[in-house]
Amino acid sequence: MASLPSVALSGTLKLEPELKKLPASSVATEKTRDWFYLMIYDMIGIALNACSSLNSIKLGRQLHAYIIKYEIDYDPSIGNALCSLYSKFGSLDSAVNVFQGIGEKNVISWTALISACGENGEAALGLRFFIAMLFEDIEPNEFTLTSVLSLCCVMLALGAGRQVHSLSIKLGYQSNLRIKNSVMYLYLKCGCMNEAQNLFNKMKSTNLVTWNAMIAGHAQAMDLANDDFSAYQSGTEALSIFLKLNRTGLKPDHFTLSSILTVCSRLSALEQGEQLHAQTIKSGFLSDVVAGTALVNMYSKCGSIQRASKAFVEMSTRTMISWTTMITSFAQHGQHQQALQLFEDMRLAGFKPNQITFVGVLAACGHVGMVDEALGYFEMMQKEYRIKPVMDHYGCLIAMFVRLGRLEEAFDIIKKMDFNPGEFMWSLLIAGCRFHGKQELGFYAAEQLLKLKPKDTETYVMLLNMYISAERWQDVSKVRKLMKEEKLGKLKDWSWISIKDKVHSFKTNGRLHPHNAEMYNLLEELLEKAKGLGYQPLQRMEVIHDDEEEEENNPISSAEYHSERLAIAFGVLNTQKDAPIRVIKSVIMCKNCHDFIKVISKLCSREIIIRDSRRLHRFVDGHCSCAEFGVLL
């Protein structure tokens, strides 16, 4: 590929002496001159495209200089290519200048300009050019329309997108697949999942882009979801779309695979993840760095640090993100030694860590209370790598001091840093104060947090629990009132467990499950045994389940069963004796459940992995990888 453009380039550059012979005074006949011009236009067009595929802005500028020097006009073939070239190299201004110099602008010129705006983050400008184009009575073609729709995607301009859609139907493109893909993706981007689904259902033909868009759209919906509950619904939807894709006979590509692997990692769906691993190998995409990194992340998030590490070692190439993923994975699993060693290996391998890498490193130090090391890395980050600390870095340090019970030092950092502490900082401090019995500082932090008017129920439940256990009833009713003002309901506490290719969901005290008698019996039995081993639930805890019919007096037990307990019971009953149990939960775990599950892991000799809305907990033989401080409620 690369040799052909080189030939074209050297051919054009040698034309300079020929060009010099060309002024109007030349003795050449009209005909030869026309022929010469044509040839030169052709050569320049080819050369410009060559610059584009060679990624050479320098040669491109050189050519442009010739064009100006010899007053060669921007005939569309040259102007359009030049416009795209400048766009590709990020100088939108130059692209616009060239465009304006094109004598007879055709559809391609306009389309090149419009997509140039999109490529350079000027979507709104692109839309204005599109309108200008319509005023000039130039009819857009399918290329223009798809470009404009992608601008609407960036701007989340649903209204404009709909108008473009109707225009495209008017122009006879109603069955154009590319345009339909664009419109569908616009709906997905804007969160109109039903409309996207309707469009998708009505499509007679689809291609991989259609499916990738659907999967990526639902994966994105997981990110944007207000609560973990709806996030997991989007995730399961993405998975089911992927399963349907496999049945169509279309072959997923590396985009599909890395998207869906990420979905699995968020759903802790290890079994699907393993199948995807096999599929990645079979289809030859294992060598893709992004898919490989997604695989490492999937194993780690599903609780298997061994397999994550194996997948990392087996990667043929790694990027900084791959290293960061692995470092963070070790940190999350409480393996600080390996995390820090890997960080040194990464530096030795010549990779430059970024701010997220340092979040992982600081988290690893903080986890085991290595204060000096943490502060050392914090300094290295700023001095050696010129990375300005952001909120997250301070968060790691504060979490470290909080964990150690050195609350004054944690508070000092909050006071000294350049940021206004957000909800997260105050929540950390409050949880720490409660854990270490420092009431006064806790109340102060709570005041600060309330001033920020948090938007999530979890935060308020944490505050309620704090005030309830301190018996500050006035504050309790103040918080309740504030929750009403902010229109916050109770927590939607759901847990999911994925067994084979099915995701099973449970809610607190839920009784809809066909196996519920067995599950409750098992839990009763475990609770008795746990109490024998010294498990003592705290009495005063804010009720955290939602208000629905199932919540009435529990006929089987007087104890409250948060959703993860049901999911674990289901897991114990439906998996092999020594298989690990993996559960995800929509809200943060409460201290009672955390204590209880520690005991269960011992009683049942099971590894239990729970990802709640804050972090990963891996319970083995009565201990948790969060080092006993991952519970805020």
Added chain:
DNA sequence: GTCCATTAAT
């Protein structure tokens, strides 16, 4: 000259 564009975080 066009559609999807994937990976890391307390």
